Amino acid sequence: MCWALMWGTSTWASAAAAEPVDTGQGTTWAVHAERLIDVRDGSVQRDVVVAVRDGRIHALYAAGKVPADLAVRELGAVTLLPGLIDAHTHLTGDPKIGTWETLGRSEANDAITGVANALATVRAGFTTVRELGAYNHSSSALRDAIDRGEVPGPRIRSAGIWIGMRGGHCDTNLLAPQYAHYDAGIADGPWAVRAMVREMAKYGADLVKFCASGGVTTVGNEPGTQQYTTEEMDALVDEAHRLGMKVAAHAHGAEAIKTAIRAGVDSVEHASLIDEEGLRLAKQRGTWLVMDVYNGDYIEEVGSKEGWLAEILRKNRETTDVQREGFRRAVRLGVPLAFGTDAGIYPHGDNAIQFDYMVRFGMTPIQAIRSATLDAARLLGVDAETGSIEVGKAADLVAVAGDPLQDIALLRHPRFVVARGRIVRDELRTPSLPSPYVAPAQ
CATH class of the missing domain: 3.20.20.140 (Metal-dependent hydrolases)
Structure with a gap:
């Protein structure tokens, strides 16, 4: 049994606010952030939607060009970085x-x-x-x-x-x-x-x-x-x-x-x-x-x-x-x-x-x-797998409130973290992704 399901409702995991969410195979979900840092050139992209499928970055969209059937989670005024x-x-x-x-x-x-x-x-x-x-x-x-x-x-x-x-x-x-x-x-x-x-x-x-x-x-x-x-x-x-x-x-x-x-x-x-x-x-x-x-x-x-x-x-x-x-x-x-x-x-x-x-x-x-x-x-030796937000790489994502390029200390307080497509931290309290994007009840 995967930990996303096994620990999803455990007392210990809830106390730690862990509750990892396994988004499931074959599903596509997405997050929208106000800012995204391109670590290759240091540029900041505005209003970017990152789509995730099977634990990997499936697509990157401008906010106005998202497929109509794609469930998008609004992260708000955050900056999205690679894991x-x-x-x-x-x-x-x-x-x-x-x-x-x-x-x-x-x-x-x-x-x-x-x-x-x-x-x-x-x-x-x-x-x-x-x-x-x-x-x-x-x-x-x-x-x-x-x-x-x-x-x-x-x-x-x-x-x-x-x-x-x-x-x-x-x-x-x-x-x-x-x-x-x-x-x-x-x-x-x-x-x-x-x-x-x-x-x-x-x-x-x-x-x-x-x-x-x-x-x-x-x-x-x-x-x-x-x-x-x-x-x-x-x-x-x-x-x-x-x-x-x-x-x-x-x-x-x-x-x-x-x-x-x-x-x-x-x-x-x-x-x-x-x-x-x-x-x-x-x-x-x-x-x-x-x-x-x-x-x-x-x-x-x-x-x-x-x-x-x-x-x-x-x-x-x-x-x-x-x-x-x-x-x-x-x-x-x-x-x-x-x-x-x-x-x-x-x-x-x-x-x-x-x-x-x-x-x-x-x-x-x-x-x-x-x-x-x-x-x-x-x-x-894992730069083909992670290290930047690019299509085909693992969905390793971190969101922080504000702009870490102006205040690097913001990185101490991540609000939303995805590791290989699994949500391992979520403190943004924005609307949750619809089923099947949440772990089923035990």
């Missing part, structure tokens, strides 16, 4: 769970957490995400459950388990030696790294994520320190690309960033300490930077109140401002930038807060929107 994309999430992660508490959580706990976070994410207007690492392939299992219609959530491109060196950022470093434990993605040496990439492919990962440097939110390593060697990175990227998988490199430090770019990674995550040579290299190679420029404020505010480890807070302070300056320089230089938040470090569903920061640190509103639509779709 948003977050290129760096951890849906099975929860910032409310403290550093030490993670040691007591099972992979089943993570999977259940992921279901709730997937719903929060898609209702926030993010209809596609790139999942960059989870325990025991839980995000891949979540992806499959969403694709089968068992639970609501965004389209997921999953990296399976993060790959990294023993004792590095991608390992578990909180336990004493007598309780020795290593994360499932730990591999040392070029051939072991190749084998681990093959393991990710075996268990259904869409791409590979590895740790090229130390990190902020783990202990015993520094963000500026390169972890994998040149030989290991070269082997990892070569193997992943040979298998048709893209590669994302977690890299804060300048040398780790440049080594990863030279190895041929498709994206660099965080890029906090990137230098001028790294920026030029990324532009020259067409390597995407995914810079989570909001995270630092969240960690400083919440981590300080909730007793996060002093080492984490120190490293966060050492990387936050310099990362934002690097982002500003990347925008000026024209380096490819895709929207990614590292949600899971901060609450899922709050992803759009980062738009404010991207504009504050150098982007125009349309650049920020494009980074989370067409540009992110290109990075993920």
Whole structure:
């Protein structure tokens, strides 16, 4: 049974105002919006009707040229955008769970957490995400459950388990030696790294994520320190690309960033300490930077109140401002930038807060929107499927009151969201679509 029917009248779904609506196969329905943003050229189209059939955009009409037999839902004075994309999430992660508490959580706990976070994410207007690492392939299992219609959530491109060196950022470093434990993605040496990439492919990962440097939110390593060697990175990227998988490199430090770019990674995550040579290299190679420029404020505010480890807070302070300056320089230089938040470090569903920061640190509103639509779709390799409102693409749509090109903060409050043709959020209170456009009663 699909989730649109199974959860349509449940107490929990009603309390969350979720109530996903499955519009049914073979039916055509439409929405009319005052404005529609064409993310390809940044233009704003007026009075556009978007027709949806079988989960895809069937046609685009000027308001006065709609077929007489087409049921059109009036959305009113809203702006319609493509479904948003977050290129760096951890849906099975929860910032409310403290550093030490993670040691007591099972992979089943993570999977259940992921279901709730997937719903929060898609209702926030993010209809596609790139999942960059989870325990025991839980995000891949979540992806499959969403694709089968068992639970609501965004389209997921999953990296399976993060790959990294023993004792590095991608390992578990909180336990004493007598309780020795290593994360499932730990591999040392070029051939072991190749084998681990093959393991990710075996268990259904869409791409590979590895740790090229130390990190902020783990202990015993520094963000500026390169972890994998040149030989290991070269082997990892070569193997992943040979298998048709893209590669994302977690890299804060300048040398780790440049080594990863030279190895041929498709994206660099965080890029906090990137230098001028790294920026030029990324532009020259067409390597995407995914810079989570909001995270630092969240960690400083919440981590300080909730007793996060002093080492984490120190490293966060050492990387936050310099990362934002690097982002500003990347925008000026024209380096490819895709929207990614590292949600899971901060609450899922709050992803759009980062738009404010991207504009504050150098982007125009349309650049920020494009980074989370067409540009992110290109990075993920799903631009033929989503990322813009075009005939033939999936019906991934977000409506916000007002004009986000004038006030980017409006993206924090979507009023109407469609994911692959299913209405997952509807707060506009305009007349509902007639039957069969609503889920039948149970």
